Amino acid sequence: MIFFTKNSIKNFLSVDAQLIGKTAKKNFGKRKTARVIQMFGILLLMTAMNVNAGDRSIPGTPGLITGQTNVCAYVGTGQSASYSIEPVAGADVYLWTVPPTVTIVSGQGTTNIAVIFLTGFIAAANKQLKVRAISTDGNSADRLLYLVAQQPSTPRSVNGPANACLYIGTSTQVAYTTAKDPNATSYIWGTDRTTTLVSHPNGTGVNDTVIHVVFKNGYTTKPITVQSANSCGFSTARTLTVSGSAPSTPGIISGPTNACSYMLPNGSFATYSINPVAGASDYTWLTPAGTIVTHPNGSGPTDNSITVQFPSNYTSGAISVIANSGCDESAPRSLSVTRLNPATPGTITPLQKVICPNREYSYTLPSTPSNSSSVNWTVPANAIGFSGQGTTSITVLYPESRLTGVVTATSMSNCASSASRQSVVNLGRCQLERTSATSAKGNEETPGAVQKKNGITAAPEKFEITIAPNPSKGNFKVQVNTADKNTINFRLLDLQGREIKKFKILPGQPILFGSELKAGTYIIEVNQGKISHTQKLMKL
Numbered sequence: 054m055i056f057f058t059k060n061s062i063k064n065f066l067s068v069d070a071q072l073i074g075k076t077a078k079k080n081f082g083k084r085k086t087a088r089v090i091q092m093f094g095i096l097l098l099m100t101a102m103n104v105n106a107g108d109r110s111i112p113g114t115p116g117l118i119t120g121q122t123n124v125c126a127y128v129g130t131g132q133s134a135s136y137s138i139e140p141v142a143g144a145d146v147y148l149w150t151v152p153p154t155v156t157i158v159s160g161q162g163t164t165n166i167a168v169i170f171l172t173g174f175i176a177a178a179n180k181q182l183k184v185r186a187i188s189t190d191g192n193s194a195d196r197l198l199y200l201v202a203q204q205p206s207t208p209r210s211v212n213g214p215a216n217a218c219l220y221i222g223t224s225t226q227v228a229y230t231t232a233k234d235p236n237a238t239s240y241i242w243g244t245d246r247t248t249t250l251v252s253h254p255n256g257t258g259v260n261d262t263v264i265h266v267v268f269k270n271g272y273t274t275k276p277i278t279v280q281s282a283n284s285c286g287f288s289t290a291r292t293l294t295v296s297g298s299a300p301s302t303p304g305i306i307s308g309p310t311n312a313c314s315y316m317l318p319n320g321s322f323a324t325y326s327i328n329p330v331a332g333a334s335d336y337t338w339l340t341p342a343g344t345i346v347t348h349p350n351g352s353g354p355t356d357n358s359i360t361v362q363f364p365s366n367y368t369s370g371a372i373s374v375i376a377n378s379g380c381d382e383s384a385p386r387s388l389s390v391t392r393l394n395p396a397t398p399g400t401i402t403p404l405q406k407v408i409c410p411n412r413e414y415s416y417t418l419p420s421t422p423s424n425s426s427s428v429n430w431t432v433p434a435n436a437i438g439f440s441g442q443g444t445t446s447i448t449v450l451y452p453e454s455r456l457t458g459v460v461t462a463t464s465m466s467n468c469a470s471s472a473s474r475q476s477v478v479n480l481g482r483c484q485l486e487r488t489s490a491t492s493a494k495g496n497e498e499t500p501g502a503v504q505k506k507n508g509i510t511a512a513p514e515k516f517e518i519t520i521a522p523n524p525s526k527g528n529f530k531v532q533v534n535t536a537d538k539n540t541i542n543f544r545l546l547d548l549q550g551r552e553i554k555k556f557k558i559l560p561g562q563p564i565l566f567g568s569e570l571k572a573g574t575y576i577i578e579v580n581q582g583k584i585s586h587t588q589k590l591m592k593l
Contacts, residue, residue: 218379
C-alpha cells in the first residue's frame with residue numbers, strides 16, 4: 054500500500070499537473086484540459102482523506118465567500134477574479150467547485166482561488182460557486198455564493214434645467230446629473246452634438262454621473278439622455294427634454310364663468326387654473342380692471358393657478374394666461390367671465406297639507422332658478438309663520454280666520470335679484486267650531502250647552518286646555534284646568550295615530566315638552582275620567 058503525506062500531495066498537484074496537462078491536451082484537446090486537471094486534483098484530494106488519519110473532528114463549513122457577485126466586468130475578458138474564505142480549523146485542503154462556464158486558474162485546494170469567466174456564463178443556468186473544507190476525518194458542508202451577470206438599471210432621472218433659453222449663445226456650463234447605479238461601470242450621455250458642447254467633470258467610467266452642457270446659438274428643443282452600461286449590456290435611456298423655443302399655448306382655463314358669487318363687497322375668491330406647460334419658466338396672467346388677484350403658488354413655473362375677486366360694478370371681461378420661457382412667450386389662452394343675473398323663478402305650485410283649524414300649505418318651485426344662489430320668499434302678513442326660506446319649497450301656517458294675500462318667490466345672487474313670481478292666497482274662515490268644552494264618550498258639545506245629570510239640568514263642567522306657543526320651534530307649554538282633581542292622562546300621537554310619548558299630570562300643572570320633536574304636525578290626547586279631548590300641535 055502506498056501512503057501520501059500532505060506535502061507529497063501538494064507537490065504532486067503542483068509538479069505533475071504539467072504532465073497531466075500535456076496528456077489531456079493530446080487526448081482531449083485544449084478546451085477540456087483544464088477540466089481534466091481539476092477532476093484529477095479532486096481525486097487526489099479525496100484520496101488524501103485517508104492519509105495520516107488521526108483523532109481530529111470533521112472541519113466546519115467555511116465562512117462567507119468574499120469576492121465580486123456581479124461578474125459582468127469579467128465575462129469573456131480573460132481577466133481573472135478572486136474569491137476567498139477564512140481558514141477553517143482542522144481543514145487540510147479546500148475543494149472549490151465552479152460552474153461549467155468558469156475556469157479555476159489558480160488556488161484549488163487553498164483558501165483563495167482565481168477564476169476566469171467564459172462568454173457562455175451570462176446565458177448559463179448554473180451560476181453557483183462552492184467550497185468545502187476537507188480533512189482526513191471527513192468533509193464539511195458546501196459554502197455557496199450565487200453569482201450574477203446583471204445588466205445595469207435604467208437611471209431614475211436626469212436632473213437639470215428643462216429650459217435652456219437663458220443659456221443659449223452664452224458660455225455658461227449647465228450641469229445635468231443622474232444617480233449612480235451600483236451595477237454600472239460607465240454611463241452613456243446623449244445630446245444634440247451640433248448645438249451643444251459637453252464635458253465630463255468626473256471623467257468617463259463609474260463616476261460619470263455629471264455632465265456640463267454649453268448651448269450654442271441655434272439650439273432648439275432637444276432631449277438629453279443617459280444610459281447605464283457594464284459588460285453585460287446597456288440599460289434603456291432616461292430622457293429629459295430641454296426646451297429652446299417658445300412654450301406651447303396653455304390648455305383650457307378651469308374656473309367659473311359667472312362672476313356674481315365672486316364680486317365685492319361680499320363675494321368670495323374664484324380660482325382659475327391651467328395644467329403646467331412643458332418648458333415654461335413662468336406665466337403671465339391678465340385679468341379685467343379692478344379685480345383683486347392672488348398667486349397662491351408664487352411666481353415661476355408653478356404659477357399655474359390664481360384667485361380672483363371682481364369689483365362690485367363688474368359686467369364682463371376675460372381671464373387670460375401666457376406661458377413664458379427665456380426665449381419667447383406662447384399665444385394667450387382666454388376664458389370669458391360675465392355677470393349673469395338670476396332668472397325669474399318658475400311657476401309656484403301650492404298644496405294644502407293640513408286642514409282646519411291649523412291650516413298648513415306648501416309652496417314649491419319646479420327647480421332652482423339659473424344663476425341664483427338662493428330663493429327669497431314672502432307670505433301674507435296674517436300668516437302664523439313659515440319655514441324653508443332660501444330653498445325651492447316652503448311650508449306656511451295659516452290661522453282659522455279669513456285671509457287673503459300673495460306668496461312671492463324671488464331668485465337671489467350676490468350681484469342681483471330677479472323679478473318675483475307670485476301665488477295668490479284667498480282662504481275663507483274655518484267653518485269647524487272649536488272644541489273647548491266637555492266631551493263624553495266621544496260626543497262633543499258646543500260651548501254654552503247644558504247637560505242633564507240625574508234628571509237635573511246643570512251647567513257644563515270646567516275643562517280647558519291651554520297650549521302656548523302653537524306652532525312652536527322649541528318646547529310647547531301645556532296646562533289643563535278642570536274642576537275634577539283626579540289625575541289627567543296625556544298622550545302625544547303622530548298623524549297616523551302612533552303613540553310617541555305619554556305621561557300623567559295633575560289639574561293646573563304646566564308641563565314642557567317638544568324640543569326633541571321633528572318639524573311636523575302632531576295630536577295631543579287628554580283624558581280625565583269620562584272626559585276626552587284632542588288637539589293638534591305644529592312643530593316648526
